[in-house]
Amino acid sequence: MKTINRFFVVLAIALLLSNTSTIAQEQTRPEFVTITTMHWNMDNKDFKMEDWKAVEKEFLDKITMKNEHIAAASFYLHRMTPDNTELVYVQSYPSWEAIGNAAKRNAELAKAAWPDEKARKAFFKKRDAYYSPKHADEIYATMPNAKPMTVKPTKDMICYVRKGHFAYGEGTDEEFDAISKEYFDNVTNKNEFVKAYYPMAHAWGSDRTEFLEAYFFDSMADLESMFDRDTELFEAHWKDEASRKSMGEKGNKYFDNRHGDYIYTYVAGLAK
Numbered sequence: 121m122k123t124i125n126r127f128f129v130v131l132a133i134a135l136l137l138s139n140t141s142t143i144a145q146e147q148t149r150p151e152f153v154t155i156t157t158m159h160w161n162m163d164n165k166d167f168k169m170e171d172w173k174a175v176e177k178e179f180l181d182k183i184t185m186k187n188e189h190i191a192a193a194s195f196y197l198h199r200m201t202p203d204n205t206e207l208v209y210v211q212s213y214p215s216w217e218a219i220g221n222a223a224k225r226n227a228e229l230a231k232a233a234w235p236d237e238k239a240r241k242a243f244f245k246k247r248d249a250y251y252s253p254k255h256a257d258e259i260y261a262t263m264p265n266a267k268p269m270t271v272k273p274t275k276d277m278i279c280y281v282r283k284g285h286f287a288y289g290e291g292t293d294e295e296f297d298a299i300s301k302e303y304f305d306n307v308t309n310k311n312e313f314v315k316a317y318y319p320m321a322h323a324w325g326s327d328r329t330e331f332l333e334a335y336f337f338d339s340m341a342d343l344e345s346m347f348d349r350d351t352e353l354f355e356a357h358w359k360d361e362a363s364r365k366s367m368g369e370k371g372n373k374y375f376d377n378r379h380g381d382y383i384y385t386y387v388a389g390l391a392k
Contacts, residue, residue, distance in 0.1 A: 150191040150212035152219060153260045153320055159205045159252040167250065175247050176390050182233035184392050189213065189222035194391040196279055196384035205252070208384060212262070219259070260320035260332060265304040267317035269336065277315070277386040278337040284379040285329040291373050299370050306357040311349050313342040329376070336386065343383070 160167070176195065184193050196208040213219050234240035308317055316336040322328050337343045358364045 149262055149264075149266070150214055151262060152216060152323060153210060153212045153262060154219065155258045155260065156209045156255055157258075158207050158209060158255045159203070160207065161250055161252050162205060164249055172250050173387070173389060175243075175250070178243075179247060180390055180392065183226055183229045186229055187222055187225045189218040189225055190392065191218075192392050195387040197387060199278070199385050200381075200383035258322075258326070259324035261323040263319040263321060265300060265308075266319060267309055267314060269316040272391070273336075273386065273388045276388050278340055278343055279384045279386045280335045280337065280343050281382040281384065282333045282335075282379060283382070284331055284333075285327070285376050286331060287374060287376040288329070289373060295370060296374055299367065302357075303367075303371075307350055307353045310353050311346055313337060313346045313349055340383075 180193070184190055190211055191214055192210075192212045194210050196210065198204050198206050211222070213222065230240060230244075234243055308314060314335055315338060316334075318334045320332045320334070322330040335343070335346070337346070354364070358367055
């Protein structure tokens with residue numbers, strides 16, 4: 121894949137550090153996202169994808185869809201990641217308090233959905249059988265300059281996740297804010313292959329430098345095309361070599377040189 125100064129795409133994320141009051145005022149965007157990385161139970165010899173989807177669809181309809189504290193939820197299956205046993209479950213919330221409230225509400229809704237205790241335990245035993253006990257949880261803060269999905273997907277999509285790290289050193293909030301918005305407005309938001317884009321920064325977890333970008337595409341071909349289109353849009357806005365170099369020098373100091381790339385399949389039928 122062709123790449124160009126990919127750090128520019130994530131510049132919006134540090135706004136979390138410098139402009140939390142603005143985030144609080146954006147009532148339409150959830151504040152926090154929980155990401156649970158789970159693993160299939162590889163000892164489940166009777167596994168069928170359609171059966172798993174049916175179980176999770178029942179949970180979605182009877183609990184998640186009715187939980188007012190959960191703004192959105194979705195599943196992502198391994199496509200190109202270091203571990204083929206993993207699947208990722210993502211939920212977003214309007215506030216920090218909503219995370220705890222959602223768990224309590226889930227318990228209430230489960231009792232309402234399966235009033236008989238034996239039936240309730242049987243359902244969750246069947247659901248739990250699909251997963252290994254091993255999992256990891258992270259909480260991220262959502263960021264401005266997202267490109268939201270305009271229509272709820274009716275088919276599976278490609279989700280490309282880029283995980284990078286901040287470099288805490290020189291620079292100013294004002295400069296960061298300015299170049300963040302300029303890049304987003306003129307490149308990411310104009311790239312027609314990108315159907316949605318969500319930047320997130322570490323809020324609670326193992327690495328405070330971490331940030332994520334999640335891109336959504338109709339196909340793998342569109343993911344490939346994004347990089348070429350980004351280059352075209354970048355060169356259309358910063359028209360000469362001097363301005364491109366200046367932008368690069370400004371942005372480079374906010375990030376270190378590490379990043380990881382992950383590709384998942386977004387499961388359209390299991391999303392709120």
